[in-house]
Amino acid sequence: MAETEAPIPKQRPIVRLGIFLISHSFFFSVVCCTAGILALLLLPILAKNTYISENALMPGSANPMLSNQEVLEANRFVKDLIALNSKPRGAGIESQRLIAQYMTDLGAEVNYHKFHPQVTQFHPLQFFSSSDSRIVEQNISCLSYGVNTVGIIRAPRGDGKEAIVLVTPYNSDKITQGEAISLGIAYSVFSLLPRVTWLAKDIIWLVSDSQHGEYAAVSAWLRDYHMPVFTRLHTGSTETCPDINYLYDVKDNSIAGRKVNDGFKRAGTMAAALVVKVVERSERFDDSLNIYAEASNGQMPNLDLINVVNFLAVHRQGFRVQVEKLRSLLDSKWLKNLGELFESAGQVVRSLNPQWRFGIPAADYTEGIATLASSLYNQALGVPAGPHGAFRDYQVDAITLEISPRASVDRMIRQDDFLLRGGRLIEGVIRSVNNLLEKFHQSFFLYLLTSPSKFVSVGVYMIAFALLVAPLPMVAASLYADATNLNSSQKKEKPTRAATIPDEPGTTLRSWKWVNAAKKVFVVHLWGLVVSLLPYFICQIPNCSPTVSFIIWFLLSALSFFIMFLILASPFSHAEASQLHVREWAILKSVTISAIFIGLCLMSVINFSTAEIGGLLVVPMCLMAQPMRHDIRVGSLRTLSRLACNLIFCLIGFPPVTFMLLKGAFEGFHSINVGDFWRWVDSLWAWSSATYLYIGTVHLPCWRVVHSPMVRTVE
Known part of the structure; x- marks a missing residue:
């Protein structure tokens, strides 16, 4: 009786699918690449409206407490700062003493932070370290030093373990009108906070000296805040600088029992940070607020922080919130035509089923693509979009708020209104962050913005990337399989000694090409x-x-x-x-x-x-x-x-x-x-x-x- 041949076992479905895709790799590549590019172009349509994930934030739930009294004090502060520009000695040292004076008047703990510039040239051994761990210059002149002024308000209801940071960069050599107003906005909020009863986190006001760069001043302070140095480096250089030592000569201060601290003062762990800047450029619409969030290597702050700022700025203070976009794409004809095509497709889809939501107006699509391209480009650069990027190196959520007035703020009435609205915006953000019992964690850290109120989450935009790179392993496997089959067919047509003697070592090496x-x-x-x-x-x-x-x-x-x-x-x-x-x-x-x-x-x-x-x-x-x-x-x-x-x-x-x-x-x-x-x-x-x-x-x-x-x- 003849023996029956054993049945060939059937391959698993996943194996059969892999073989099918490898054998049709060309068609698979064309479909996946086209779908990947199409999915990228559809991201503005698939974007969702932003929302507050953390209920404890409760933005806008309380009425602002900042009043005209704080605005009057801030106006006086702004006038005193601007007046320093006319002094022959210059605004450098005098402005720092004036800021410290105003801080101590509010009962804050004040100290000066001296920092020096660092070499920014490329060094391969320090490439993977943080961007602020650079080479220190050895021969540092007195003109190379910068001085930050830091004021800390201790929360009466807090335990000193958490803090919120408010940063206002300014050039100490010559203060511009916009820098003075940004300092005035921060001072109005800083003067209110010692009297409120709801404050549970310490408030740090960092007035950063930006004459050597806004990022350099903030990163130097953060480095010393998180990594204290117990030995006084380069003290000889600072002791020979009379202007820096002049800052500490406050014995003639009229405030009894108060002086600027000699040591480095600290508060608790930073919950969030806000960088406030006022840029004087005329706007066609209302007062605008530009939000910059990109940090080093594409890092982004928690989306809830941006959502809180956007909600308070739009619905409480009437600012026109913007995020950066590629302006050149707004006038692109092919992009407008593509937007009109998607808009028409959306109308057809809604006619089939009104509950299906697809498509947006062509103008919104064009603006969404321009914003998405800017977000992709800025994250891909890996370069921080502002001094807030220094905080992300220490896993602190931070953004830069660039406020632009609709018209000149030289007029007193206009300046008072601008200071009041800007101060109430900062107060509302601080109050929301103050409500948190833990760090930001509820919302997204991986996202792309298509507008201030719309975002694309990681689960959506990764689809475009996955479709784009999916053909690569299939094509690689197909090429290797074709090369192996070609080798086998050549061996059958022209047998060699190595092919006829399977035990020879050269035969094995042929499969290792x-x-x-x-x-x-x-x-x-x-x-x-x-x-x-x-x-x-x-x-x-x-x-x-x-x-x-x-x-x-x-x-x-x-x-x-x-x-x-x-x-x-x-x-x-x-x-x-x-x-x-x-x-x-x-x-x-x-x-x-x-x-x-x-x-x-x-x-x-x-x-x-x-x-x-x-x-x-x-x-x-x-x-x-x-x-x-x-x-x-x-x-x-x-x-x-x-x-x-x-x-x-x-x-x-x-x-x-x-x-x-x-x-x-x-x-x-x-x-x-x-x-x-x-x-x-x-x-x-x-x-x-x-x-x-x-x-x-x-x-x-x-x-x-x-x-x-x-x-x-x-x-």
Whole structure:
């Protein structure tokens, strides 16, 4: 009786699905990439209205207590500050003493905080540390020191374990009208708080000396606040500065029993921080309030903090709240046409079912895209949008409030109204944060804004990124499978000694051809790391302009690539690799796509916006790349079109060219030079932006592998 053959076990559904997608990788790639771009364009339509997640905040539940009496005192304070500009000695030291005087009049604990500038040049060993841990200058002159004035009000009902920080930057050398009014707004609130009964958190008013930069002053104070230094560094330099020592000479103070403290005063853990700035620019509408929230590496404060400010500013004080947007996109014709298309689609959907909500007016869509693009761009840069970014390095939720009056505030009546509304806004925010029993945690930390009152959460915008990068592993697997099948068919047609003797070691090594491709990809990524470190050495060249620095960087990068590749993975090192076979090109592309997929996924965890923008550039470039010599030899319309696309992606995928094109599209091409790219990169590494590492170690190596002469193959 003949033995029956054992039935072949059926594969699992997930395995069959994977095989189906790999076998149809081209169709899958086209569908996913198109859906990913469409999902990104649909984000303004999918955005939800903001809402207060933490019920304890209760914004606007109590009537404001700030009255005209506090406004009168603030007006007197503003006049005294402006009057200092006419003194021959200057406003520097006198303004700091005047601010301290007013603080002590309110019963606050006052101290001066001396800080010095720090070197902002790139240093590879400190790249992953916080942006404020930089190199200290050794020879510091008296003019290089800045002095912050800090006042603390202890909460009568608090235990001193929590605090709210109010920051007002100003230039101590010459106080502008806007800076004086911002100080007046903060003073009006600061003068009210010692008399209220509801205060449960300490209030810190930091008047930061911005003559060396707004961020530098705030970050220096935060560094000393969280990491106290018990040894007096550089005391010799400060003791030889008579102006700084003059600040502490307050024995002739008319306030009995009060003086400025010599030591560094602290309060509790910071619950939140507000940076208040008044910018004098005429507005066509009502008084406006611009909110800046982006911090280093795309970090954002808790959305509830923005929601509280937006609610109080719009519904209580009548400000017109705005967030930054790319103005150039507002006049884009294709964007307006796309908005009209979505608006028409929304009308059709609502006609089918009134409960289905899809589509928004074309004008709202255009503005939403402009705001979304600005939010993506600012987060991708990784550079803080204001001094509030220093707080996020210590996990403190903070935003910058930039208030712009509708007209000039020189007139007394107009200035009183502006101070009253601005002070009541700050009072309301402080009162809401004061109600919290714990830190902000209820709302979102990962989000994109499409307007001050609409946002896109991480669960929605990650869909666009997932669709965009989903084809990469499928295409990599398909290329590797095709290369393996091609190898098997070649062995059947032309059997070799290695194929007929399965026990020979060379047979096993034939299945490890991907190791050679992986070695080449690894070498190129190693070259990208070298390129990322070169600016540190270029910065050591004295009197080197940005244009010259960029040219030196470009030449050294090209030289280092050829040297490293010839030594470690040269295709010219032996005759067999002089021209790669089609199968080896497929394996090389498979490994490259796998590397870029891993790089994009890792970058999405660090900074999603960088990964999203990088995916829009890299994914089409990787999927379209094919051997150029083969396309030229075939000469069909399809291959020539693909060759043209490869050349276009090769051009726009090169980081300097990409930067120039984007800068020209948004700002115009009339003022572009190659030095702008060096300045931009300089800002990235100065702020320890992860985007800099992504460009050097992920994007640039991928571009180099895909569009290098090494990938030219023959049949």
